[in-house]
Amino acid sequence: MTSVTLPQQTEEEAVSTATFEELYAQYATDVLRVCYFYLGDRQRAEDVCQDVFVKLISTSPTLQVGKEKSWLLKVALNRCRDLWRGGWIKRVVLGHPAFELIPGPNEIGEAEEKQALMAAVNRLSADFKEVVLLHYYQGFGIAEIAQMLGVAEGTVSSRLSRARDKLQKLYQDQGEE
DSSP states (O other), rough: OOOOOOOOOOOOHHHHHHHHHHHHHHOOOOOOOHHHHHHHHHHHHHHHHHHHHHHHHHHHOOOTTHHHHHHHHHHHHHHHHHHHTTTTOOOHHHHHHHHGOOOOOOOHHHHHHHHHHHHHTTTTTTTHHHHHHIIITTOOHEEEEHHHHHHOOHHHHHHHHHHHHHHHHHHHHHHHH
């Protein structure tokens, strides 16, 4: 038998790899979920998620403790916007049946409401969709979203308020159809 000698890692590299693995284990699902809601396509969402973590390991940014998720989601949203603007995505279909579990009989009404709400969220403009996803689906506060998007807190509050109004109208319009 022959033995393989691996190059020695420095302590910094070992810590960096461990930190990367921890961040991936802790936040990959959240990054993927936000990307999927934004893009509506699981494969593209997975590609963006991979890009985010490749950027994390290749650029080795200095992340503030407790702000890692914000950085990851900011990079993910920027990448999603790039794809969206590039004309790569022509149509977004959220709540695709293949992505959801088949509901039981007592959950059908709830599933239909959820699907209608997601369709309404999908019809929002990118600015409104981003703040809705970050606030309601990821649980970020207004100040954190403002920092992530690089806008004023008042702008985030305003976008949330307008998004709720638009969602209510879109949701009601769908119910009438």
